[in-house]
Amino acid sequence: MLGATLLAAVAVFTAQTIGLLVLHSWLLDRVDQQLKEFILPRQAFTDRDRQASEPVPGSVSLPSDFRVTFYDASGVRRGTLGGGDPPGPKLPSSTDELNLTPGRQATVPAESGDSHWRVLWGTGVDDTSYVVALPLDTVEETMSQLLVLNVAVFAVAVVGLVAVGRWVVRLGLLPLTRMERTAQDIAAGNLSLRLSDTDRRTETGRLGTVLNDMLDRLQQALRQREFSEARLRRFVADAGHELRTPLTSIQGFAELALRHPGRPADQRREADEQVAKNALRMNHLVDDLLLLARLDQEPEYRQVPVDLLSLTADAVSAATVRARGLHPVTLNPLDATAEDSEFDVVETVGDPARLLQVINNLVSNALVHTPPGTPVDVRVGTARAGAMTGGTDRRGRTSAAPPLAVGTAVCVIEVIDQGPGLTAEEAERVFERFYRVDSSRSRDQGGSGLGLAIASAIAQGHGGRLELDARAGSGCTFRLLLPVVDGRAGCVAEPDLPSELPAVTRRPPGRFTT
Structure with a gap:
């Protein structure tokens, strides 16, 4: 504000100074023009009883305010024509002391007082000369009045700039003042507050948006x-x-x-x-x-082709032995509802031992945490990520991993039980470490609550996702999704992969029950 006021004051002062100089020059030019246009009549020198260099009183009538001083041929002052109240110009008694240039105007002081005269040295008859003069009282009075007016205008302008400038600046800084108060409230602990000035057309608005x-x-x-x-x-x-x-x-x-x-x-x-x-x-x-x-530190997994169908069949076989006939465990294609459904080739790249650990964990979890006689259905196949097939978030679905892009080709392993299911609150925490739901999933029947957390971490380490679809009283569906490397499923096969699969038992296509 002070800088703007200083610049404005300099601008006003400069404009006033230029105006005064221009007006003074114009008024002075008018006086000089009058002096140039002045012609002294010859009758002022014609009198038989006087010398040619002496003026003849009453011989001519001069315009008002003009004064003419005569010098003879030897340069001695002889007399003056003209009248008026103000004191005349202060001129020397001889031309040797005149310090004037013929034909050029000059300014000389008055005989008394502070006024000045504008004079012009001209030549008369018989080598005589004269000095015609006009008073500058009107010019000086005009300039004095204008100077007083300019000083008053300058003072009012500066005071007005300071007063109005402070008001305008305070008005412009009101958003910053509101930001300051909001920031103080936020610093006091109210973290839910946000800045209200977010107009992107202004600097403070853009600042408010960035701060929000x-x-x-x-x-x-x-x-x-x-x-x-x-x-x-x-x-x-x-x-x-x-x-x-x-x-x-x-x-x-x-x-x-x-x-x-x-x-x-x-x-x-x-x-x-x-x-x-x-x-x-x-x-x-x-x-x-x-x-x-180790899983939290992003361990390196083996990167070999894995036949997920064979791994799942091994896990189902081992689970059947552990179930001892209390739980019927079946292995079906992913689209088990179709009459002509068969097992497709389901392959991914990863660590077979870790992936088998995940599948065993899911199947064991279904056997341990459901009442005896509850059927467990394990399904294997390929699909594309979506709300119905899995891989994306939807209501009733929970996961510790971020969702996959819709349409991503994935290998899917589902473990479906018809047990008591889980409530929404229980499903939200099922992948937390050491979490156990209730007495039916107590330490006597289950583990320490780390199995699903480990399985989810392994799935994420393979670029996949472990998720749960559950409702109270409707059983649970745990779904493991892994990247597809089979070109027939819509993904590009990994380059330079071994041509042979690991030594696992490959079962023929078709539906079977263990």
């Missing part, structure tokens, strides 16, 4: 940080609880052995078996935690 975006990112980062901290605290508490149970059992049996060294052999054997059982359980838990830690 930054606040959204910061709030999202804070929420993620709080969620991560809460998840970490819950993970540490769950891990401590899981480890404390076998450790407590081991400590109890060890103290029992120390207090009663003379126990019967069968009691000692039972205690030793319990110690070994709890130690094995703790060892499995630690192994799972170490595996999750």
Whole structure:
């Protein structure tokens, strides 16, 4: 504001100065023009009783304000014609002291006072000369009045610029003032507030838009940080609880052995078996935690062609042995509703051991967490990602991995059970570490709650996704989706892959039940 006021003041001062100089020059030119157009009549010098160099009073009548001073041929001042109240010009008594150039105007002071005269030196008859003069009182008075007016205008302009400039600047900075108040409220803890001035046509509006975006990112980062901290605290508490149970059992049996060294052999054997059982359980838990830690660090998986149909058949066969006839387990094509459905070639690239671990985990999860007699259907095939086929988000579907692009060709393995299912709240947390739903999925029947977390991490490490479609009372559908490398499925085959598959049992196409 001060800079703008200074520039405006300089502009006004410059304009006024130029105006004064132009007006003074114009008025002075008018006086000079009058002096040039002045012609002294010859009758002013013709008088028989006087010298030719002396003026003849009353011989001519001069215009008002003109004064003529005469010098004889020897340069001596002889007299003056003209009248008027103001004192005349201050001229020397001889032309030797005149300091004037013939034919050129000059300015001389008055005989008394502060006024000035404009004079012109001309030549008369018989080598005489004269000086005609006009007073500059009108010019000087006009310039004085204009100067006073300009000073007043300059002062008013500067004061007005400062006053109006402050008001305009404050008005223009009102959005910044509102931003300041909003920022203070945000700093006080109200993180939901946002800046209201977001007009992209103004600088403050664009600033408000950028700050709002930054606040959204910061709030999202804070929420993620709080969620991560809460998840970490819950993970540490769950891990401590899981480890404390076998450790407590081991400590109890060890103290029992120390207090009663003379126990019967069968009691000692039972205690030793319990110690070994709890130690094995703790060892499995630690192994799972170490595996999750390695998976979080993005481990390198083997990259070989994998026949998912063969892997799934192996997992189903092993699950049938574990089920002991309590659960009928079937293996079908993905589109099992079609009468002529057959198994297609379902191949991907990855680590066969890790992928088999995922499939075993899903099948075992269905066997352990459903009542006896509940059928489990495992389906294998290829599809394209979508709301109906899987791979994308929709209502009732949860996953720890981001969705795939719609239309992406994928290998699909579905494990479908007809158990009690899960509520929406339970399904949202099913992939969390150490999470168990209820007593039906307690530690007595299930594991430590790390299996699905490990399976999801392995799926993401292979560029795929593990998801769950579940509703309370309608069973669960766990779906593993992996990239397709079969050119017939719509994807480009991986280059330089081994021509032979790993040593796994390949079953003939067709529907079969184990």
